[in-house]
Amino acid sequence: MTGHLEIQDVDIRLARLRARFITHQPYRNLQEQFDRLLRRRRAVLSLGTYTEAKGIALVGASGSGKTTAVNRLIGKFAGPAAPQERNAIAEIISLQVPSPATLKYVGSSMLHALGYPLERDKPAAFIWDQVRHLLKERRTLFVHLDEAQDLSSPT
Ligand SMILES: Nc1ncnc2c1ncn2[C@@H]1O[C@H](COP(=O)(O)OP(=O)(O)OP(=O)(O)O)[C@@H](O)[C@H]1O
Ligand SMILES: [Mg+2]
Structure with a gap:
């Protein structure tokens, strides 16, 4: 019985760990670029003027955290x-x-x-x-x- 509870505890701990987001330098860079683009875009739109829209290409190996980073960034x-x-x-x-x-x-x-x-x-x-x-x-x-x-x- 005690063993069963311990296994459940391990699962909960693992789930908590998996849900954690570690802030790394590439994420900070992405955040900075994104914030800059967002500010510029909002400024241009508030004036009703038009400038070319720009984007960000996020490139990295499979499993390097691209999807996680963007979801975190745009979650709010x-x-x-x-x-x-x-x-x-x-x-x-x-x-x-x-x-x-x-x-x-x-x-x-x-x-x-x-x-x-x-x-x-x-x-x-x-x-x-x-x-x-x-x-x-x-x-x-x-x-x-x-x-x-x-x-x-x-x-
Ligand atoms: N900053 C982070 N902190 C903690 N875990 C992370 C972080 N970034 C990614 N992970 C974990 O690493 C795994 C792979 O991440 P993710 O799916 O975002 O990679 P990806 O670059 O989008 O891969 P793919 O190119 O295959 O789509 C996931 O389980 C994710 O939860
Ligand atoms: Mg992905």
Whole structure:
């Protein structure tokens, strides 16, 4: 009986350890770059002017912590997973690039991340028109594409 309880205790300790996030230098660098871009973007938008939008490419070996780092970074912004209400603000949306990463599938996954049902039966041009409209409506500043290497695969 005592042994059983000890095993449970080990599981709880392990689960606690797995849930811990260790702040490392690459994460601090990412945070700094992200904060800078966010400040600039907000400043430009507050003036109603237009400048080229920039992004961040996070590159690293498998298991090096890319997904964990970005999720941690954008966690505080996470709006509703599915902001169904019109005009719900989603400054950051996050999606995993689908496979195969065709224009249509990526657009459709983006619509889903914006709170709309997957519309894979619609033409790609229609889907992307909707994506553009919704990104504006939701005032989205960043789109996080996880597994973005799949975008380079031939479609
Ligand atoms: N900063 C961190 N502190 C603690 N654990 C971490 C940290 N970063 C990553 N991990 C753990 O390492 C494992 C791998 O991380 P993750 O899935 O984020 O890697 P990845 O770079 O996205 O890998 P892939 O390229 O295969 O998608 C996960 O179990 C995650 O919980
Ligand atoms: Mg990953």
